[in-house]
Amino acid sequence: MKRKDFIRQASFLAASSFLLKAQAFSQPSKPLRVALIGVNGMGWSNLNAILKVPGVVCTALCDVDERVLDKRIKELAERKITVKRFIDYNEVLKNDAIDAVIVATPDHWHCLQMVEAVKAGKHVYVEKPLGNSIKECEVMTAAAAKHDKMVQVGQWQRSQQHFKDAIAYVQSGKLGKIRLVKAWAYQGWMKSIPVKPDVSVPAGVHYDKWLGPAKKRPFNPNRFHFEFRWFWDYAGGLMTDWGVHMLDYALMGMNVSNPKSIMAAGGKFAYPDDAAETPDTLTTVFEFDDFNIQWEHANGIDLGPYERNHGVAFIGNNGTLVLNRQGWEVIPEKGRMEAVPLQKSVDSGLDKHMENFVEAIRKNDKKHLHAPVEAGAHIAIFSQMGNIAYRTKKKLFWDSDKRKFDDPEANKFLAATYQNGYKLPEG
Known part of the structure; x- marks a missing residue:
């Protein structure tokens, strides 16, 4: 092979490799499938923020108020997003087509739902405050460590x-x-x-x-x-x-x-x-x-x-x-x-916080989380x-x-x- 042909081919291969890596980063081959538990208020803001991250899809919504639940499902349908509908969060956690959940329910529910979610093998974004008592916070910390899942808390100013x-x-x-x-x-x-x-x-x-x-x-x-x-x-x-x-x-x-x-x-x-x-x-x-x-x-x-x-x-x-x-x-x-x-x-703290959560999941690195x-x-x-x-x-x-x-x-x-x-x- 002539020297100039070798250099041309090497440059082409290097550029192709760079392009493939860039595409893999911007468009992950495997989507991150997210469910939202608690679809009103901050939960809805959280979902819209995480859907801005490339490769994230919403597959399910869950709420105990069917009036709000149906309103949000309709709003997603208008954006060509089809989701499953749940009233009981336990059914969400049983679903193998869900990788991560956003817990945006009232404070007294955070502990139960976060702990059961990591036990079910889901990553969790949980609204602040983490728990509604000192003991709950201790239990939640122990559960996240035991089940080795990413848990990001909604203190988005940290991002x-x-x-x-x-x-x-x-x-x-x-x-x-x-x-x-x-x-x-x-x-x-x-x-x-x-x-x-x-x-x-x-x-x-x-x-x-x-x-x-x-x-x-x-x-x-x-x-x-x-x-x-x-x-x-x-x-x-x-x-x-x-x-x-x-x-x-x-x-x-x-x-x-x-x-x-x-x-x-x-x-x-x-x-x-x-x-x-x-x-x-x-x-x-x-x-x-x-x-x-x-x-x-x-x-x-x-x-x-x-x-x-x-x-x-x-x-x-x-x-x-x-x-x-x-x-x-x-x-x-x-x-x-x-x-x-x-x-x-x-910048938008909430958008960056969701980007950080998704990136930590993809890197499988808890140390990467801004609000662990x-x-x-x-x-x-x-x-x-x-x-x-x-x-x-x-x-x-x-x-x-x-x-x-x-x-x-x-x-x-x-x-x-x-x-x-x-x-x-x-x-």
């Missing part, structure tokens, strides 16, 4: 570039000694929930399947769909709904885990007579060795610290870094450092500590070795009480 950049700046030391970290959620859209009478279960709603392990109660629209967040039977209010997002970055920035003590004070100050149970106004202080983390939330008002309705502020001797979903900036102490103007968000189950458990437990301090009205001390508080009353809140024949699953 967003400007959050990563902000934390890198915090850890650079430029702010000087950080003595206080504030995290908050001021939610002006959260209006009073008027008291409503119990009513008959709406047609198409499988209410017993919705209640699951929660206390048996008559159907009340205030406790259903989105509003379940404000009732202790099913969730933990803004402390766990938004706290897991903002406090996650407080802990990450300071590179810490368990607090020495937890105190909380608040109540239903904005809407004392409405239907919600969880506090609409709350301040929680987590004590560490040489700094504190402070959580605040308030319903019905938007003007939070630094004129932001949500965020995290790292308050140092030289200046303060303020971070939220829109971007981050540094406000200097006069004469001590230079200001950093607002560094705006440049351990991270989700850690911040969910941390937020639950704040709620338990509020509910006991005590300053609490956490024993990391014994995995409990120093107070018997507080330890009663470590595990949710499962009812209606359901039991806390084993890892």
Whole structure:
């Protein structure tokens, strides 16, 4: 073979190899088949985000409210996507044509569904907060490890570039000694929930399947769909709904885990007579060795610290870094450092989070996950500590070795009480 022909052929083979690799990356030969359990609200957003990833297909939808379920199936059909229809999530998990599930049900269902999903050999994307109690989070972590499946928690800011950049700046030391970290959620859209009478279960709603392990109660629209967040039977209010997002970055920035003590004070100050149970106004202080983390939330008002309705502020001797979903900036102490103007968000955190989940599955590498189950458990437990301090009205001390508080009353809140024949699953 002549030298020029050899070079030409070698170049052709190299280019062909590169093209084949590129095609394999952009269009995987084997599709990732996904089912959505809980098709309203955030579940629907999650599904639409993961369907943007090449090679992902939706094969099934599951919900206990047939009205919403049929609406979503119709919407997918209009996009030429045909799916199987399920009411019982157990039937989804038995289906061999499903590789991964998105669990976007109310908080009190997360533990059962995630644990049973990994036992069934499915990868899981589970909405935040990971669990509805400290014990649930521990069980879920153990199950994910035992069954060796990918579990990504829906703390999508962990995949967003400007959050990563902000934390890198915090850890650079430029702010000087950080003595206080504030995290908050001021939610002006959260209006009073008027008291409503119990009513008959709406047609198409499988209410017993919705209640699951929660206390048996008559159907009340205030406790259903989105509003379940404000009732202790099913969730933990803004402390766990938004706290897991903002406090996650407080802990990450300071590179810490368990607090020495937890105190909380608040109540239903904005809407004392409405239907919600969880506090609409709350301040929680987590004590560490040489700094504190402070959580605040308030319903019905938007003007939070630094004129932001949500965020995290790292308050140092030289200046303060303020971070939220829109971007981050540094406000200097006069004469001590230079200001950093607002560094705006440049990407979709949810889209990138789903890309990361799919890539981790394809690489079969848990270390690739941006929000693995351990991270989700850690911040969910941390937020639950704040709620338990509020509910006991005590300053609490956490024993990391014994995995409990120093107070018997507080330890009663470590595990949710499962009812209606359901039991806390084993890892």
